[in-house]
């Protein structure tokens with residue numbers, strides 16, 4: 001009798017609470033994390049055909065947390081903590097500042113840094129590798145061409161990931177596309193051009209559907225609309241091909257396409273600490 005009424009209570013709770021119990025938590029979740037902000041005082045750095053007017057232009061940095069079952073994966077690790085609360089002066093071509101660290105944001109979700117099992121990096125630039133060192137136990141995944149760039153300059157651009165370059169951490173150099181969990185739910189997409197081993201990330205969520213993260217295959221909306229190639233990209237032809245692939249993948253999967261540095265794309269995902277499911 002007791003058991004029956006307990007079960008009945010469960011059903012009633014289910015009706016009102018949408019059947020959310022610990023055992024029923026969704027298979028996957030995706031959070032957008034704040035990974036900094038930028039003031040671009042020379043916007044034509046982002047166009048090798050001088051398409052843009054004078055600055056300044058404001059951009060953002062974003063990172064992403066994915067829960068796949070019990071495994072947590074970070075996508076990009078943002079600006080380094082040295083630029084925490086750094087004010088903009090209008091003097092440099094590109095200025096950067098961090099509002100909050102990744103570790104402090106994870107704390108708001110009740111997560112400790114050691115619970116991150118995988119750190120995926122879109123590419124080797126400092127605004128994406130900045131806080132990787134906070135997650136030394138994680139497997140580091142990055143395109144092989146970019147892993148080579150880091151190895152070639154361990155004291156400079158490689159400094160943020162010294163732990164893995166020295167062989168103390170698990171570094172997984174990715175060739176082509178990579179199905180991270182083997183179930184097509186999270187796939188690193190080969191989008192070279194900005195850097196030699198640059199990747200985006202295609203995520204398939206159980207309720208939301210597909211989300212496509214750009215890495216820096218494109219930096220802001222006008223870049224994508226006009227096939228704008230920054231003058232500092234590694235390879236122009238590859239950059240154009242990767243932007244075409246990004247657009248076609250997004251269209252074919254009806255994906256929420258997110259340009260990671262575009263302020264207007266922040267609203268495409270729930271506001272932290274809420275997650276997309």
Ligand SMILES: [Zn+2]
Pocket residue numbers: 125127128216261
């Ligand atoms: Zn970037």
